[in-house]
Amino acid sequence: MPQPRLFLVYEPEKACLDRLMNQGYPRDRATEISSYLAQSTDLAPEFSKIWREASRRGIAFTPLDLDEAATGIAGSDPATTLVWTLTDGIAYFRGGTAPALARLAGLRTLGADDSLFALCQDKFRSGAVLSALGLPVPQTGLARDGRWLVEPPACKNGWFVKPNRLGAKIGIWPDSHCRDLSQALELSRRVFSHYRDEVVVQPYVAGRNVRASFLDVTGHADMSSLGVFLVESGADFQTMADSLALYGGTGAEARATGVYAEPELVPLAATQPAADGEIRRIASKLMNGLGLRDVFSIDLRVDTDDTVHLIEFEVCPGLPCFDFRAYCRAQWSMSLAEAMTETAARRLVG
Template sequence: MPRPTLILVYEPEAACRARLAAQGFVEQHALEISSYLAQSTDLPPEFPTIEKACAARGLDFLPLALDDAAKGLAGRPAENTLVWTLTDGVAYFRGGAAPALARLNGLPTIGADDSLFALCQDKFRSGAVLSALDLPVPPAGLASNGEWLAEPPPSSRGWFVKPNRLGAKIGIWPDSHCETLGHALELSRRVYGAYRDAVVVQPYVPGRNVRASFLAVRPETGTEALGIAFVDSDGDFQTMDDSMALYGDTGAQAVADGRYIEPKLSAVADSQPEAAASIRAIAARLMQALGLRDVFSMDFRVEADGTIHLIEFEVCPGLPCFDFRAYCRSQWQMSLPEAMAETAARRFFGR
């Protein structure tokens, strides 16, 4: 009988860029889109460390590029296999296929089921579901290439425009916080022309950016293990340029050039404990109502008076990102490789 094996499925940036180029995307836009997969560039150098941490716990570790996943998962014994999907995606990216492949082969997984991989990547649809659950999400309109598919509500603070299926909260350009709906439609034309995507148009909400991170190293872990931190940087919101300076090949160059300054993290509970408690309650609601489990993250805006706005949830948080590493250290007193290996070992051995 083979040893229990943790299989990590990931989609490389280069494979994504090649597909986008074949679909006619210009090189710069293909580079920008594929940069959302940067954790698949940042984590492989640590595969030997993850393998060592797994071996110390009686496990084998097998990283599989997504294009090899169908063959690599077929015929695996369910009792000795655990599949962890590193990257999601249902439009530009294909990572959402990995948990579906695991299910097709009867293999257990770390993380939510594959239906949530699709839902969280469509911001308009996921916002509608979150709103139906009476959670504090900004209402949204939807526009495509200069035409309204659903008009947004009025707003005294302007609107925030972001691609519907490309990433999450990123506004692409500095003028993504706009003052008129005419400008919002113009942004929808620019997004469609560059990325072939519709845009979500939401009333702009003020506040500080908050990231809530979760990893259930122990299977019975609940929201008491949620890490809730302000993420403070120089800008009000993240643009495409900001995103590309954070991770992957472009991030490494930004660090080398001195263009990247890591955002500062601080615990929300230290200054706004009631807001932190509310965020924990929202996480519990999502775990109960949507089936979030094992590993996920959520993004919020929190105003000075404690008003909370839920921006999005992710079923594949950026594991090698600075904030998730900090969460593993502070909550679990482990490095990222140790936390991943321990999470898998406890699923296999229950200790």
């Protein structure tokens, strides 16, 4: 029997940057957009560690640039092959094609199916689905270049504006929390001018930022394995500049010069156990009702009265990011490389 093999498929930042520039984006805008793929940049130096950990578990590890994926997985044995997609995307990014390529080749995948790769990258559509499941998501308006497609509800606390199909805080600025709808429309013009994207406009919800992370290392983990942490950055919300200072090449530079410090992670259960329990219920419903599995993350806001607001979910969480590494250490007592390869081994070799 062939040796079990793990393919890790990712889209590099540079491939995205070059493609966007060929589409006419200025270099600075293309750089901002492609920074969403910084986890492929951040994880690449650790491929040798992942390879060693995989070898110890009897697995061959092969990282694959997305453009090489179709050829790289061709002819693989479905009984001994697992495909893990590191980076997602359906619009500005293309990683959402990887699980579809694996399905076309008859290979098993780790993570959600490709339909959720498309859904999570469209905040307006995903919000509608999450609302239909009865989950606590803010009502959402949609605007394109200064024109309402769907008007948002009234809100005494103002509104929050962000691009519809871009992640990693791209297009979120200090004034993204606005006080009137004319300002929201002006932000939609700015986003369209910079990124050619629509914006979602949601009632601003008070509270602190919470990240819930999940990796099913054992193959049968339940909600007790969900890591729920307050993300204490000292700011009400993270901006694009904050994100650029955390990840990829610009993040490494910022950390080296002391310009930016990683936010503090605090277990939510230590101070708000009721909210922690509610988040685990929400995550369970996302798994049972939406089909999340294996690996994902959820962004939420939690108020002082334990009210929980679900903001969005990710099928490709930033594995090499500080928060997911901390989760692997806290929940599984493993490094990222160990947790990734143990997760694969449980599917491939039992």
